[in-house]
Amino acid sequence: MARGKVSGMTRRPLRGFDRERLIDLRTEKGYTRGDLARFAEVSVAAVRAWESGQATPQVDRLARVAAALDVPMSELVRISPHDRYLGDLRVQAGLTQPQLALQAGISTASLSSLELGETSLREPVAERLARALGVDTAEVRAAYERARTRPPGAPV
Known part of the structure; x- marks a missing residue:
């Protein structure tokens, strides 16, 4: 590989x-x-x-x-809670994209697009992600919005 x-x-x-x-x-x-x-x-x-x-x-x-x-x-992964993107919440939970996608009932490709802020986050998906991540839905939405509105070229 x-x-x-x-x-x-x-x-x-x-x-x-x-x-x-x-x-x-x-x-x-x-x-x-x-x-x-x-x-x-x-x-x-x-x-x-x-x-x-x-x-x-x-x-x-x-x-x-x-x-x-x-x-x-x-x-070990030090990002202020107020600066975390959706992918950072996943990392804090110790989950890979395939693991979280499976738990949330979405495809890995869909999760990747959500983490990049490139597709809309629907409420049912936000709720399932929050459950899988052990956080509330508001935290998932805020992290998604930070990723969606990040400056061009900013890493996620």
Whole structure:
């Protein structure tokens, strides 16, 4: 599989990932990179790449790291709640797009378009997303609106 590709799709860097915080949390726990890799079921090379800034983790792998460190995702992905986009809410929940789409009963392509603010967010979908994400519908709508009204070229 080509670097930066997952299932034939290009992967964007994980917005808000704080590699310095990962290092701090790992060392505070007294874990070596190998320890963290074992507990999170990821490779030592992956932990090294994330800590050095050579790569950013996939959300499902980072969720395992957060669990191994016994911290919420917000400790590793630092975006103010008032600045979060819909995709950021998904990351905070530790879910991939396919996982959230399945839970919300929509296609992955539809979820991707919603996260980019490129399609309308209907109320029934907002409610299902909120349930799956463990947040209220107003938070889902606000995050969607931030993504929809972001400046041209701004990452999501």
